[in-house]
Amino acid sequence: MENNKPNEKENSRRSFLKGSALAVAGFYIVPRHVLGGPGFIAPSDKLRVASIGVGGMGYGDVSGVFRSGKADIVALCDVDDTRAAKARQDHAKAAYYKDYRVMLEKEGKNIDAVTVSSPDHMHAVQAMMAMKMGKHVYVQKPMSHDIYEARVLTEAAEKYKVVTQMGNQGSSGDGVRQMVEWYNAGLIGEATKVWSWTNRPVWPQGIQWPSTPATPPADLDWDLWLGTAPYKDFVGNLVPFNWRGWWDYGTGALGDMACHIMEPPFRVLGLGYPKSAECSVGSVYVGEFQRGYFPESCPPSSHITLRFDRPGKEDLVFHWMDGGIQPTRPEELGPNEIMGDGGNGVIIEGTKGKMMCSTYGANPQLLPTTRTKEVSVPKTEYRVPEGDRGHYNNWVEACIAGYGSKEFNQLSSPFSVAGPLTESVLMGNLAIRSYDYRVPRAGSQNQFDYPGRGIKLVWDGPNMKITNFDPANQFVRRQYREGYSL
Incomplete structure (x- = not known):
């Protein structure tokens, strides 16, 4: 075949x-x-x-x-x-x-x-x-x-x-298809903002690479596991799961969960490449009032803002939050109602209303949630037999x-x-790594500047290039170890 x-x-x-x-x-x-x-x-x-x-x-x-x-x-x-x-x-x-x-x-x-x-x-x-x-x-x-x-x-x-x-x-779930039908029926009007969030990472991030090498398990071929990544000695507490928090191997909380959580609004709104990205990240402190700098490790938390160009309309502003950061609760949500599924979720704000879902697009609801059972729209989207299963x-x-x-x-x-x-998800990681990019401060041996902080990265999607901060472009494509190529 x-x-x-x-x-x-x-x-x-x-x-x-x-x-x-x-x-x-x-x-x-x-x-x-x-x-x-x-x-x-x-x-x-x-x-x-x-x-x-x-x-x-x-x-x-x-x-x-x-x-x-x-x-x-x-x-x-x-x-x-x-x-x-x-x-x-x-x-x-x-x-x-x-x-x-x-x-x-x-x-x-x-x-x-x-x-x-x-x-x-x-x-x-x-x-x-x-x-x-x-x-x-x-x-x-x-x-x-x-x-x-x-x-x-x-x-x-x-x-x-x-x-x-x-x-x-x-x-493949029914939830995202229901949301598409609600949106196409005009139930929330024209979307203006998206809020998406996760409580992950549930593995270490914002930490220093271990200084003490360990012996790989007898059943693990460490060289093959490293594959495209630069060679490093094996360390404990990395495989089979905690590699997610290191840039050489993983893509952090964004890479792990955003393809599940950002997908519903992407499909509902028909989004493509973002036009810009900006971010802030959580600090890690080592000792008293000293911020740790661990560029090999993904941060413990982040807030990414992507903007999507929509010809003839205002930009769509798309927020991603991880590490337990969440948006403000919508006024339409009752005080005892769960936002998303508690730790993760999506809210799409429109000119006429809002809708919400959990991870994987599950449990879609209009806000206030009483609207969910009050409205009915025709099924126009193909349903995958057994849904996500x-x-x-x-x-x-x-x-x-x-x-x-x-x-x-x-x-x-x-x-x-x-x-x-995936490109939009990884644009968030490019913004994070640009935020932590540092250069020695002129005239100082121990002080550094972070020129990627406090700016908006402007993205040329067709050409895969940041146009206003060239150091960010090193994160578009990495170099593979010898023996591996596309």
Whole structure:
């Protein structure tokens, strides 16, 4: 089912199998459902999947794809044998590898699609290698670590005619579709502001890189885990989860949660690239009244403000807050009513009203909440069967049907949609890293200036460039370690 020429190998394989059946049975064709019962899917119609990163969330991705009943897991890859053990047990017949490059080279003829569930810094190179081979890809959120990577992956999906999906499952939920219908019906008027927030991080951020190296676990290939990132000695308390708080590997609270939380207003309002970004970040203090400076680590909290140009209208102002920072409660929300889901949420303000949802676009409500049951609008948006639980099947069916099919056009988060969303999410991180960029103060050895603070970064979206503060552009695209490239 490789798609440099859409469906060419798929059709060849199916034609051979059908031709063989006709040769044996003459002209008597037995219906498929008679052979296998209701819901039977012939092996030739199943998606052959290889999975990169199969522990933790990766295990959930492997299981979700397999649970569709329309996919076979034929190869597994993980740099950590212990983390991979459960997936290997579940799919004992699948070939197992530690290096994704070796797996794709050796299994290329045996697979149709690839899931990528590694740490953020490896998403782009792994997905790109698969796409260049004509393989469909499912990539965990955020789809990339850098803005440049997101743009290149988005363009590659179209170039290689492959079916893509980002792992923000809320985009398949009914909630965001309900919000689209409310907005299109004019229930809150023209949107002017968006507030989105999370209580994450729930891992260390704003800390100094550990000074004492540790011995990697015997089952972990540390060099392969580092992948594109600069080489460093292994340290404790980093894998399998706390890498999220370090810029070399993760994308902080923004990268972890914003693809889930910012997605509903992006879809509702049809947003593209932001025109500007500004931010403030929480301080870390070391000792008495001394602010720590740890540029390798994401901050403990941040407030990002993005502005989106809308021709003929005022800019849309989009706020993101993390680390427990939340917007002021809307007056329309009762004193004992929960804002969002307590720790996370979205509020869209319009000229005629407001609406709110929780993480993943769940529990959408008009404000005041009594309006939610009082109004009814026609259903105009496609509903994914099983909602967010159907996110994997949404992708699997599109892969089987092929690029450009009806199922392809019903995808919830293809790269054409997920790419601009991811770029906007990562624009927030560019603003954070620019905020912490420092230079020695003239005439002083121990004092520094922070020229990226207190300014608005002006973004040229088509050219992926900050036009008014050049040091920020180093954060658009990072350099890979030797042996890795797009």
